[in-house]
Structure formats: C-alpha cells, structure tokens
Amino acid sequence: MLKALTRCSSLVPLGAHLRGYVPAREPVSPLLRVPRGHNRSPYLFRRFFCSDSTDGSDPVDPAGSEMKRVEAGEETPESKSSSAIVPTVVKPEDCLTVIALPLPHRPLFPGFYMPIYVKDPKLLAALVESRKRQAPYTGAFLLKDEEGTEGSDAEKNVYDLKGKDLLNRLHEVGTLAQITSIQGDQVVLIGHRRLRITEMVSEDPLTVKVDHLKEKPYDKDDDILKATSFEVISTLRDVLKTSPLWRDHAQTYTQHIGDFTYPRVADFGAAISGANKLQCQQVLEELDVHKRLKLTLELVKKEMEISKIQESIAKAIEEKISGEQRRYLLNEQLKAIKKELGLETDDKTALSAKFRERLDPKKEKIPQHVLQVIEEELTKLQLLEASSSEFNVTRNYLDWLTALPWGEYSDENFDVIQAQKILDEDHYGLTDVKERILEFIAVGKLRGTSQGKIVCLSGPPGVGKTSIGRSIARALNRKFYRFSVGGLSDVAEIKGHRRTYIGAMPGKMVQCLKSVGTANPLVLIDEIDKLGRGHAGDPASAMLELLDPEQNANFLDHYLDVPIDLSKVLFVCTANVVEMIPNPLLDRMEVISIAGYITDEKMHIARDYLEKTTREACGIKPEQVEVTDSALLALIENYCREAGVRNLQKQIEKIYRKIALQLVRQGAYIQPVVGAQVQPDDVKAQSGSVSNETAVERVEAETVDHTIDKKESGNAVEAEIVDSSADQIPTSMDQSGTPEDTLEAEKTQETQAAEKVEKVLVDSSNLVDFVGKPVFHAERIYDQTPVGVVMGLAWTAMGGSTLYIETTPVEQGEGKRPIAHRCQGHIAEKDPENPFFGNTKLHLHVPAGATPKDGPSAGCTMITSLLSLAMNKPVKKDLAMTGEVTLTRKILPIGGVKEKTIAARRSDVKTIIFPSANRRDFDELAPNVKEGLEVLGLSPMQSESALYYNASVGFA
Numbered sequence: 001m002l003k004a005l006t007r008c009s010s011l012v013p014l015g016a017h018l019r020g021y022v023p024a025r026e027p028v029s030p031l032l033r034v035p036r037g038h039n040r041s042p043y044l045f046r047r048f049f050c051s052d053s054t055d056g057s058d059p060v061d062p063a064g065s066e067m068k069r070v071e072a073g074e075e076t077p078e079s080k081s082s083s084a085i086v087p088t089v090v091k092p093e094d095c096l097t098v099i100a101l102p103l104p105h106r107p108l109f110p111g112f113y114m115p116i117y118v119k120d121p122k123l124l125a126a127l128v129e130s131r132k133r134q135a136p137y138t139g140a141f142l143l144k145d146e147e148g149t150e151g152s153d154a155e156k157n158v159y160d161l162k163g164k165d166l167l168n169r170l171h172e173v174g175t176l177a178q179i180t181s182i183q184g185d186q187v188v189l190i191g192h193r194r195l196r197i198t199e200m201v202s203e204d205p206l207t208v209k210v211d212h213l214k215e216k217p218y219d220k221d222d223d224i225l226k227a228t229s230f231e232v233i234s235t236l237r238d239v240l241k242t243s244p245l246w247r248d249h250a251q252t253y254t255q256h257i258g259d260f261t262y263p264r265v266a267d268f269g270a271a272i273s274g275a276n277k278l279q280c281q282q283v284l285e286e287l288d289v290h291k292r293l294k295l296t297l298e299l300v301k302k303e304m305e306i307s308k309i310q311e312s313i314a315k316a317i318e319e320k321i322s323g324e325q326r327r328y329l330l331n332e333q334l335k336a337i338k339k340e341l342g343l344e345t346d347d348k349t350a351l352s353a354k355f356r357e358r359l360d361p362k363k364e365k366i367p368q369h370v371l372q373v374i375e376e377e378l379t380k381l382q383l384l385e386a387s388s389s390e391f392n393v394t395r396n397y398l399d400w401l402t403a404l405p406w407g408e409y410s411d412e413n414f415d416v417i418q419a420q421k422i423l424d425e426d427h428y429g430l431t432d433v434k435e436r437i438l439e440f441i442a443v444g445k446l447r448g449t450s451q452g453k454i455v456c457l458s459g460p461p462g463v464g465k466t467s468i469g470r471s472i473a474r475a476l477n478r479k480f481y482r483f484s485v486g487g488l489s490d491v492a493e494i495k496g497h498r499r500t501y502i503g504a505m506p507g508k509m510v511q512c513l514k515s516v517g518t519a520n521p522l523v524l525i526d527e528i529d530k531l532g533r534g535h536a537g538d539p540a541s542a543m544l545e546l547l548d549p550e551q552n553a554n555f556l557d558h559y560l561d562v563p564i565d566l567s568k569v570l571f572v573c574t575a576n577v578v579e580m581i582p583n584p585l586l587d588r589m590e591v592i593s594i595a596g597y598i599t600d601e602k603m604h605i606a607r608d609y610l611e612k613t614t615r616e617a618c619g620i621k622p623e624q625v626e627v628t629d630s631a632l633l634a635l636i637e638n639y640c641r642e643a644g645v646r647n648l649q650k651q652i653e654k655i656y657r658k659i660a661l662q663l664v665r666q667g668a669y670i671q672p673v674v675g676a677q678v679q680p681d682d683v684k685a686q687s688g689s690v691s692n693e694t695a696v697e698r699v700e701a702e703t704v705d706h707t708i709d710k711k712e713s714g715n716a717v718e719a720e721i722v723d724s725s726a727d728q729i730p731t732s733m734d735q736s737g738t739p740e741d742t743l744e745a746e747k748t749q750e751t752q753a754a755e756k757v758e759k760v761l762v763d764s765s766n767l768v769d770f771v772g773k774p775v776f777h778a779e780r781i782y783d784q785t786p787v788g789v790v791m792g793l794a795w796t797a798m799g800g801s802t803l804y805i806e807t808t809p810v811e812q813g814e815g816k817r818p819i820a821h822r823c824q825g826h827i828a829e830k831d832p833e834n835p836f837f838g839n840t841k842l843h844l845h846v847p848a849g850a851t852p853k854d855g856p857s858a859g860c861t862m863i864t865s866l867l868s869l870a871m872n873k874p875v876k877k878d879l880a881m882t883g884e885v886t887l888t889r890k891i892l893p894i895g896g897v898k899e900k901t902i903a904a905r906r907s908d909v910k911t912i913i914f915p916s917a918n919r920r921d922f923d924e925l926a927p928n929v930k931e932g933l934e935v936l937g938l939s940p941m942q943s944e945s946a947l948y949y950n951a952s953v954g955f956a
C-alpha cells in the first residue's frame with residue numbers, strides 16, 4: 001500500500017489537481033498526499049490516462065482508441081474537444097526539436113499525467129513561451145543518478161547543470177509530453193510517445209533534436225504474446241483487488257481492458273507498479289513488445305507479492321489492535337461493575353485518590369523530599385499489578401507515609417498557672433517533677449516554641465512515674481503515647497524493619513506519630529532501665545538515636561526510609577534504677593528521682609486522690625461511706641509500707657469493693673422484707689462470707705453512738721413501709737395489677753431502700769474485715785537492739801529499707817583469729833585490754849537475706865555491730881546508720897539518702913548516722929521528711945577514733 005501511495009507522488013490525480021490540489025514536493029506522509037475518497041473520483045481514470053470518455057470519442061474505449069490514434073498519428077489532438085489535451089496546431093509527430101525536461105523520479109509513460117516542479121526560471125519561461133506558441137510539447141527525460149548522490153540531492157544538483165552536462169545526465173530515451181497547464185512552477189505533463197535524443201540544439205534551456213520511436217512490429221495473435229499479456233492483466237487484477245487503494249479503479253480498468261493493445265498493457269502495468277525508476281526506464285526503452293510485457297510481468301508479480309505482505313501486515317496489526325481494544329473494553333466493564341457493587345476500594349485509582357485526599361490538606365507542611373517520595377510511589381502504584389506482592393508493599397508504604405502528621409502540632413499550653421492546676425489536680429506532692437515541667441513551660445512561653453527534651457523519672461514502683469507522665473501531657477496540651485521498652489531486644493521495634501521483609505512494620509516512634517496524629521506528642525518510654533540486649537544490633541544505641549536531641553531532628557526509620565523530625569517530641573522515660581540505664585542515654589537525660597512517700601504523704605494521697613477516684617469507680621456516694629483517719633493510717637503503717645502507693649491503691653480498692661457489696665446487700669436485705677417478707681436470717685445464710693457479715697454488724701454497732709436517732713427514725717420508716725406495702729401489694733396483686741404497676745411499685749421500693757441504706761464506716765478496729773490481717777510485718781524486729789545488733793539503712797529498687805546487722809561470737813578461746821582488722825584497731829586504741837577480737841570467732845548475719853541489698857553502705861553498720869559486741873554494749877535506741885568504710889579507715893558517701901531517710905522514719909528511727917559528705921543531700925530533703933530526726937555526720941577524713949566516737953555516741 002505504501003508503495004502504491006508513494007507512486008502518487010509522481011502520478012497525481014488530475015481531477016484533484018484541477019480542483020486546486022497542490023501536492024507537496026517531498027512525500028512527507030504518503031497518506032496526506034492522497035485526498036480522501038479520491039478513488040471514487042470521476043477523474044480517477046484520468047490520473048492514468050490523458051484521455052477519457054469526456055474526450056468525445058468512443059466511450060467504451062476512449063483511451064485505447066485515442067492512444068491508437070495518437071500513436072498512429074491518425075488524428076491530431078486539436079481535432080478533439082478534449083478537456084485534458086489542449087488543442088494545438090502543431091502535431092506531436094512534427095515535434096522533432098524539443099526542450100529537454102529532466103524528470104528526477106520516474107519516467108513518464110505514454111498516456112499518463114505527471115505534475116513536475118520546474119525550478120529553473122529560464123526553463124520555465126521557455127515552457128511557458130512554447131505553450132503560448134501553440135506548440136505545447138516538450139521532451140521529458142529521466143535523470144540518471146549521479147554516482148554517490150541520491151534522491152533530493154540529485155534533484156538539487158540538476159538545476160545547476162546546463163547544456164552538455166545536463167544532456168549527459170539524461171537518459172537517451174524519454175517521452176514526448178504535452179504541457180497541459182503551468183501554475184507557478186508546477187507544470188502538468190501528459191505523456192504521448194517515445195523519443196530518443198539525437199543531438200543537442202541549444203544549451204540554455206537545453207533543447208534537443210529527437211527521433212520518434214515506435215514498437216517493433218508484432219503479431220497480435222501470437223499465443224505467447226497473448227498469454228504474457230493476459231498474465232500481466234490477471235496479475236494486475238489481483239493486485240488491484242488486494243490493494244484497497246486501487247480497488248475501485250479495477251472496474252473502470254476492466255471496462256477498457258478489451259481494447260488495450262499489448263504495448264499499452266505493458267506500459268500500464270509498469271506505470272502503476274511500485275518498481276524503481278530504472279526498472280520503469282527499462283520498460284520505456286524496450287521496443288520489443290514481448291520483452292516489454294515480460295519486464296512488466298516481473299514488476300507486477302513483485303507488486304503482487306508486496307501487496308500480499310502488506311495485507312498480512314495489516315491483518316496482524318488489526319488483530320493486535322482489536323485484541324487490545326477488547327481488553328480495554330473488558331477492563332472498563334469490570335471497573336463499572338466494581339463501582340456498581342461498591343468493590344472499588346482496591347482499585348488503583350481509588351487508592352491513589354484516597355492517598356491524594358489525605359495529602360491535599362497538609363501538602364504545604366510536608367517536606368519536599370517526602371513529597372517527592374510519595375509522588376514516586378504513587379506513580380509506581382499505578383504501574384504495578386494489583387495482585388503482585390510489591391503492590392501491597394507499596395500500598396502499605398504509602399499508607400504510612402500519608403498517614404503521618406507531617407508538620408501537624410497541637411497548640412501547646414504555655415499558661416503556667418493552668419498547668420500547675422492540672423498537675424496538682426492529678427498528683428499530690430512530686431514538687432520536683434512539677435517544678436521542672438513548669439520551668440519547661442515557662443521557657444516555652446518566653447521562646448514562643450518549646451523544644452523536645454528528655455526527662456527521666458526514676459524511683460521505686462508505684463510512686464506515680466507513669467501517671468505523672470500522662471498528667472504532664474494534659475498540662476502541656478500534648479498528645480500522650482506510652483510504650484514500654486522493658487526486655488526489648490529487637491532493634492526493629494525502635495527503628496522499624498526494612499520494607500522488603502514480609503510483614504515489615506515501622507518502628508514504635510512512627511506508630512506513635514500515626515496514632516497520636518501530631519508531631520509534638522509526649523512520649524512516655526517506660527522501663528528504660530530494663531532495655532534488653534539485642535543479638536542483632538544494640539537497642540540502647542537505637543534508643544540513643546531516637547532520644548538524642550542532636551540526632552532526632554532527622555530520625556531515620558528503616559521502614560519509612562525518609563527522615564522524620566522528632567525534635568519537638570517531649571520524651572519522658574521512667575526507670576527504677578538509674579544505674580541500669582545505659583550511660584550514653586543517661587547522659588542526655590534530665591533525671592528527676594522520686595524517692596517514695598512517707599506516711600504523711602501517703603495519707604494525703606490516699607485521702608485526696610486514691611479514695612476519691614476509687615469511690616467514683618465503685619459508684620459509691622461520699623455520704624454513703626466514711627473511712628476514718630485512723631483506719632487509713634493503720635492501712636498505711638501495717639499493710640502498705642513500701643515506697644510507692646500502688647499497693648495502697650489496691651487496698652483502698654479492696655475496701656471500697658467490699659463497701660459496695662455491703663451497700664448492695666443492705667438494699668437486698670430490705671427489699672425482701674418489704675416485698676416477700678424474707679427473714680434477715682435467710683439473707684445471712686445466703687451470704688457466704690462470715691467476715692463480711694461481722695463487718696456489717698460491727699459497722700452497725702459502731703455507728704450506734706452517733707446515728708442512734710437516725711436509726712430509730714429509720715426503723716420507724718421501715719416499719720411504716722412494711723405495714724403499708726404489706727397491705728397494698730397483695731391487693732394490687734389481687735386486682736391483677738398490670739406489669740407496669742408492679743414495676744413502679746418495685747421502683748419505689750428500691751428508692752426507699754436506698755434512702756434507708758446506712759453509712760458504712762471503716763475504722764482501724766474493723767479494718768481487718770475489709771483488708772484481712774496485716775500482711776506486712778514491721779521491719780523493726782527489736783524494740784531495743786541487743787548487743788551486737790545494729791540497724792542499717794539500705795537502698796533497693798523498691799525504695800529504701802532498714803535492715804539489721806547481727807554479730808554473735810561463735811567460739812571463744814586463745815588464738816581464734818579475728819575477722820575484722822579495723823575493729824581490732826579501734827579496740828586496741830580505746831580499750832587496749834580488750835582481748836575480744838584476738839580470741840573470738842564471729843558470725844555476722846544480715847537477716848531477711850532474700851531482699852537484695854546494696855553492699856558497700858553497710859560497712860559502717862558492720863563495724864559498729866562488731867564493736868558493740870566487743871564492748872558488750874548495745875547501741876542507742878532508735879538508731880540506724882549507713883556509710884561505706886575503706887580499708888584505710890575513710891568513710892565514703894552513699895546514695896539514696898532520701899529513700900533511706902524515708903525508710904528510717906517508717907521504722908521509727910530517731911537518730912541516723914550518715915557520712916558527712918551526704919549532709920547536703922540530707923539538708924535538701926523536704927522538711928516533713930526530716931522532721932524529728934537527729935542526724936550525725938561521719939566525715940570522710942575522720943580517723944577510726946572518730947568513727948568509734950560516732951559509734952559510741954550511738955551506744956546506749
């Protein structure tokens with residue numbers, strides 16, 4: 001098809017031309033060069049033949065007969081009224097000298113039109129001139145290719161050639177061509193008869209003398225000739241059939257074929273074939289009709305092959321296109337069906353739309369590099385197959401990326417007074433922590449923004465580390481997120497997994513940001529001292545990266561793969577033992593230790609916080625219950641002696657649960673009396689717990705004093721109720737009261753019963769009924785420590801505690817080696833006569849060994865215990881001590897002063913001996929902690945005698 005179209009570059013439909021069709025010089029696109037539907041044009045036939053039915057000759061065979069006439073020279077064109085051939089006075093056969101017109105592309109065959117562009121102005125002028133002179137003929141000769149040049153190059157060069165040079169470049173055999181029209185530089189020619197150049201007449205424009213050529217005589221009836229001609233015709237027919245471009249033309253063609261002469265058939269075949277110009281020139285030059293037919297047959301056969309290939313190509317492409325179209329159509333239908341069924345969610349476009357919808361409101365706040373990654377992933381999502389695993393990975397990734405609160409901050413509270421109010425509302429005491437938070441807010445207020453910080457709250461369990469964290473978040477108006485890192489050994493928990501792993505998840509921090517929805521939350525990292533040791537990677541280092549203010553502005557989560565800014569996050573860590581926190585982490589923290597509470601503080605906490613919340617949680621009204629101070633005190637002293645208040649909270653909850661049960665039972669006790677007159681004894685029998693019943697009885701007994709009047713009046717009310725309801729209910733039943741009536745009656749009974757319920761009183765005397773026997777045995781084993789026993793002070797993860805150090809002689813006798821050289825020194829100094837350490841074998845014991853104690857600070861206590869034994873004097877009453885002693889008799893400071901002091905107070909110690917270096921720690925303690933305590937200091941530079949002195953001060 002392409003070839004056929006290319007052919008048109010030289011064989012343009014005359015009709016089109018006449019109607020203003022101006023062909024381009026170079027075939028840019030063959031399709032563009034052929035006007036649509038031109039093959040239906042009435043001028044179609046004229047594109048090939050100069051004569052048609054309009055020339056007034058025999059309509060059946062106009063071309064053939066005309067050509068015959070032209071060739072035979074029987075008739076001159078001017079004798080006809082042809083619209084195509086301009087009538088001239090000069091007969092073609094008289095044209096023996098012609099202007100030579102070079103044809104760059106193809107030779108012109110007799111009977112065909114050809115438009116050409118004449119660039120040489122002189123030549124053009126000569127053609128115009130000759131047309132005017134009524135001798136509108138010219139010789140059209142194919143241009144030979146110059147060696148090394150082709151196509152347009154050859155065409156360009158030809159305009160520079162003149163005279164002999166041009167003559168040499170022309171094929172000798174050409175066509176006498178009639179000039180039918182000249183428009184601008186476009187000249188339309190019609191081929192007439194074959195010519196051969198004999199000599200040059202003039203140079204510019206090249207004019208030559210020519211011979212008119214005729215076919216060699218042939219026998220029309222020659223079978224071979226006939227057969228060859230028919231073969232050409234039938235092949236042509238096939239070509240015309242397969243090629244849609246020429247199909248219409250086939251009909252017109254067959255109408256005329258009958259009168260086609262053999263040489264004409266050959267010319268026709270060669271002219272419409274896609275053969276190259278040399279092959280066409282060969283046909284033109286061939287004067288032997290049979291040979292010419294054979295040449296043409298070759299060309300048209302080749303054309304046939306080409307059109308077959310063309311057809312198969314077209315078919316293959318068509319099939320491919322229709323396959324794709326079908327797929328597209330089915331896909332569109334599927335989409336429509338999914339939409340109809342509401343299954344659109346997994347649809348890629350719906351997904352992208354969802355992500356974009358999430359992005360749009362915060363687009364300005366998202367950092368550029370993140371936006372870029374999101375865009376890339378969105379594009380990737382579109383390209384991936386929805387069922388592929390990578391699609392899911394990308395989808396999840398995008399889900400995380402778009403869900404994070406980029407640049408979203410909650411409005412922080414910079415109001416110190418308001419913050420203080422909130423903090424006090426939630427927690428009693430904890431002044432250090434509260435002060436620090438208020439400072440933080442104040443700085444934030446002055447600066448206008450608040451930076452992230454790491455605060456570490458350390459202390460024994462139950463002192464409110466976690467709950468104050470929540471309260472701080474409330475005070476600062478930040479979102480709160482808590483995660484515990486106790487035992488965490490997988491770095492991926494903090495830093496996230498790489499996306500390539502199946503089930504990969506981002507780290508805790510990214511999860512936190514997603515769940516809180518702001519970029520400045522308060523993150524409580526619980527149990528940081530119990531961070532596990534990882535086998536692959538170190539969780540402590542990962543924590544460091546997360547917490548370090550220097551690094552966390554660009555925290556890189558493995559899953560997210562884009563840096564996130566955590567610099568505005570306020571981290572609060574909690575720990576029991578600060579020493580267990582990895583050093584680099586501790587370095588970056590601001591540690592606030594919460595030592596624990598003394599009895600007085602616990603009372604406040606219990607009264608103002610724990611009781612209140614527990615009461616509300618149990619649905620008990622304040623007027624329904626009274627827990628006396630003595631009960632609370634007993635509870636704290638005998639049941640909840642540990643540093644924190646969690647156990648106290650549990651005990652209070654226990655009390656209130658029991659109270660709740662009692663209140664409900666009292667209601668149940670009254671109701672049956674009112675309704676079905678169940679005896680109180682039955683109720684007692686039904687209730688399982690004896691202690692509960694006794695508790696009720698006791699409560700009743702104890703409240704007698706001050707509620708006696710109330711009770712009496714209550715009883716009167718009860719009696720009244722009994723009477724009236726006893727009368728009323730049966731009657732209403734008799735009258736078969738509606739269910740509504742019964743319901744209403746029950747309701748009134750209930751309200752009356754509630755009014756009736758007594759106030760439950762919890763006192764120290766009945767406390768046992770609520771919380772059982774005291775589980776906590778006093779740390780104090782001795783009222784007055786015997787000889788060889790001294791109370792020490794220890795620090796544990798659970799807070800401070802007191803402990804005894806006991807020493808007894810095991811064996812006495814000459815030569816038994818002492819175990820304490822330093823004590824020997826003391827004794828030698830103060831009591832040289834004392835042989836105790838020289839000949840006594842000793843046993844030193846620390847009771848309650850199951851409790852872990854820190855070793856060094858017991859040094860002082862041990863020495864005193866030994867001395868006490870040696871001197872056979874007990875130490876002073878209510879004395880406890882702590883301090884490390886070196887071998888060179890130096891006293892070193894110890895840790896946990898506050899915890900130890902609190903523990904000492906709990907054990908009713910009145911005098912404490914601390915190393916002097918700890919004096920400052922002691923002085924800093926809250927007054928209520930120090931109250932009533934006598935403190936003696938042991939200087940680090942003190943000699944043994946001073947230690948002895950101090951110890952002896954302690955002796956009773």
Ligand code: ADP
Nearest residue numbers: 426427428461462463464465466467605609646
């Ligand atoms: P921790 O985290 O230190 O182990 P929690 O924060 O879990 O302790 O506290 C245990 C309970 O004690 C919480 O219900 C808390 O409200 C309460 N609590 C602790 N300290 C105080 C306090 N100073 N004032 C009021 N309640 C407190």
